[in-house]
Amino acid sequence: MAMAYLAWRLARRSCPSSLQVTSFPVVQLHMNRTAMRASQKDFENSMNQVKLLKKDPGNEVKLKLYALYKQATEGPCNMPKPGVFDLINKAKWDAWNALGSLPKEAARQNYVDLVSSLSPSLESSSQVEPGTDRKSTGFETLVVTSEDGITKIMFNRPKKKNAINTEMYHEIMRALKAASKDDSIITVLTGNGDYYSSGNDLTNFTDIPPGGVEEKAKNNAVLLREFVGCFIDFPKPLIAVVNGPAVGISVTLLGLFDAVYASDRMVFFSLLPLQATFHTPFSHLGQSPEGCSSYTFPKIMSPAKATEMLIFGKKLTAGEACAQGLVTEVFPDSTFQKEVWTRLKAFAKLPPNALRISKEVIRKREREKLHAVNAEECNVLQGRWLSDECTNAVVNFLSRKSKL
Numbered sequence: 554m555a556m557a558y559l560a561w562r563l564a565r566r567s568c569p570s571s572l573q574v575t576s577f578p579v580v581q582l583h584m585n586r587t588a589m590r591a592s593q594k595d596f597e598n599s600m601n602q603v604k605l606l607k608k609d610p611g612n613e614v615k616l617k618l619y620a621l622y623k624q625a626t627e628g629p630c631n632m633p634k635p636g637v638f639d640l641i642n643k644a645k646w647d648a649w650n651a652l653g654s655l656p657k658e659a660a661r662q663n664y665v666d667l668v669s670s671l672s673p674s675l676e677s678s679s680q681v682e683p684g685t686d687r688k689s690t691g692f693e694t695l696v697v698t699s700e701d702g703i704t705k706i707m708f709n710r711p712k713k714k715n716a717i718n719t720e721m722y723h724e725i726m727r728a729l730k731a732a733s734k735d736d737s738i739i740t741v742l743t744g745n746g747d748y749y750s751s752g753n754d755l756t757n758f759t760d761i762p763p764g765g766v767e768e769k770a771k772n773n774a775v776l777l778r779e780f781v782g783c784f785i786d787f788p789k790p791l792i793a794v795v796n797g798p799a800v801g802i803s804v805t806l807l808g809l810f811d812a813v814y815a816s817d818r819m820v821f822f823s824l825l826p827l828q829a830t831f832h833t834p835f836s837h838l839g840q841s842p843e844g845c846s847s848y849t850f851p852k853i854m855s856p857a858k859a860t861e862m863l864i865f866g867k868k869l870t871a872g873e874a875c876a877q878g879l880v881t882e883v884f885p886d887s888t889f890q891k892e893v894w895t896r897l898k899a900f901a902k903l904p905p906n907a908l909r910i911s912k913e914v915i916r917k918r919e920r921e922k923l924h925a926v927n928a929e930e931c932n933v934l935q936g937r938w939l940s941d942e943c944t945n946a947v948v949n950f951l952s953r954k955s956k957l
């Protein structure tokens with residue numbers, strides 16, 4: 554256990570001390586279970602659930618998860634033992650090796666049992682601030698609440714990494730239009746689960762209307778233009794609370810927000826941290842920039858840095874995105890929700906007319922330009938969506954041949 558703790562400290566040595574875990578919940582493994590029925594699908598579901606863990610389960614549990622995963626997928630440990638100074642790999646090797654000749658099926662079942670015993674902390678909506686808020690119904694893909702002068706629009710497809718499908722585009726527009734007219738002072742967008750959003754849902758390209766792919770591309774371009782237009786014209790302060798990795802259109806739109814607060818959240822899976830990132834892999838997908846980013850990003854960053862992101866698909870961490878001006882401020886994940894919502898509540902107490910008027914003064918001289926950029930980007934994209942490069946990229950993702 555001491556070794557695991559050391560490994561943990563080392564793995565996190567570049568993190569602020571406020572991120573470090575202080576409690577290690579004890580979890581009972583059901584090693585003696587006789588009915589071993591976990592299917593491959595159960596196992597995969599459990600692996601996905603692990604990624605949604607809100608609370609860090611502690612080193613001991615993570616090492617068990619790692620060991621069971623390896624045993625279930627590769628069988629008994631036959632790797633050479635890492636050197637004594639290779640603390641992390643040695644802790645992992647020890648945990649795996651300790652399972653001896655446990656059969657793969659039993660390891661799979663124990664993995665599933667262990668994950669299900671962690672279920673209280675799997676409630677990813679625990680990110681939602683407590684309180685008696687007003688909840689809008691009638692949304693399938695969002696949770697929209699209004700409290701303390703803040704309307705919060707939360708992407709709510711955590712199992713799909715909050716990918717934005719056609720329904721969600723429409724619902725976000727509807728929620729923004731309602732928020733622009735309700736009695737709230739500011740509006741916040743955030744994500745439920747481990748991702749802020751993985752961007753456009755790539756299955757949006759699959760349901761082809763009678764007019765064929767040309768009609769589909771045209772419909773998507775019309776939808777995208779209207780969608781981005783809602784952000785350009787949104788009259789109240791609009792703030793993004795970026796709870797995890799963001800991809801594609803969920804990143805580009807940030808250039809149209811008034812403030813962007815990001816968590817330095819690490820998503821842990823088998824002890825490997827996946828850091829919150831900002832990624833616009835348009836060239837990889839055979840596509841081109843949208844969300845007015847071809848105009849806002851070079852202004853926010855510099856033309857060269859914008860090129861790295863938008864053309865070459867360079868992924869930025871929250872800290873890097875902050876240094877480039879895309880993110881306003883980064884918070885340690887352990888205090889992110891508390892600090893950000895305290896700040897937002899204070900913003901929402903400012904005189905509402907002053908907020909709106911100041912936003913309008915800033916946006917006014919850019920609005921026409923932004924709409925023109927939006928129209929041009931959508932036109933270009935309409936052509937890209939019909940290209941082989943784009944088709945191949947989408948087919949590869951959907952047939953599980955590639956991920957970002």
Ligand SMILES: CCCCCC/C=C/C(=O)SCCNC(=O)CCNC(=O)[C@H](O)C(C)(C)COP(=O)(O)OP(=O)(O)OC[C@H]1O[C@@H](n2cnc3c(N)ncnc32)[C@H](O)[C@@H]1OP(=O)(O)O
Nearest residue numbers: 712713714716751752753754755756773777801802956957
């Ligand atoms: C009206 C049209 C307007 C178009 C506007 C133009 C917009 C452009 C963009 O936004 S470009 C960016 C598009 N996004 C991507 O290319 C991301 C694709 N996703 C991934 O690469 C990975 O899923 C990941 C890196 C985000 C996460 O990987 P991992 O942690 O391994 O999780 P899974 O891949 O297992 O994902 C879980 C589950 O979610 C589904 N999913 C995730 N992202 C998307 C997506 N963007 N589109 C469709 N589906 C997505 C994934 O398939 C899994 O589903 P499953 O459990 O297998 O059913």
